[in-house]
Amino acid sequence: MLEKVAWMNMLFDFYGVLLTERQKDYMDLYYCQNLSLAEIAVEFNVTRQAVYDTLKRAEHVLSQYEEKLGLVTKSTAERNKLTAAAAILEECENMENGGSVQQARKIIEEVLEM
């Protein structure tokens, strides 16, 4: 379950802008703010079933986007590689021309923060 929560959070981070306002609200409350279906139902004055159906639909939409665009998978692989490159460069910063190496590492870190 925790893995599903983490995965849905990532999908929501990447593709959340493509959901409807209602889907975004429920996803945010359920997956990011950890409210229960019943609590969301009360908040929006709808049935628990309606919240469940909207969440299932939103999860399906997000999963379809990932299946087609694969951004979460690609971005994770890219981040792992760049983190490794930055770590290698950190080891080299005390040698001659260390300034240039540091400059390159800082650029990589800027990309990682984007």
Added chain:
Amino acid sequence: MLEKVAWMNMLFDFYGVLLTERQKDYMDLYYCQNLSLAEIAVEFNVTRQAVYDTLKRAEHVLSQYEEKLGLVTKSTAERNKLTAAAAILEECENMENGGSVQQARKIIEEVLEM
């Protein structure tokens, strides 16, 4: 016009998988293979106007995805930064520990090829 063609090609590269089969076909023939509207119309046995409408719709869909997800813009910025980092490192490969620097540069190049 050339700028628009290049931009549409980039949008199609990133979000083309989200179009319908018909939209993909027309976009590919018009923007990648440089066929005219009339030639596409003959190929698919439809009117020139139908090709035009489908292309306009596809362009709109692609532009909407870019407006929301901004992948082309983000990816271009990221590529420029990583290319700069790789160039800096290439300059440092003749110094002590040049092997490690080269290793880091190769990782960056792998990411650029992804």
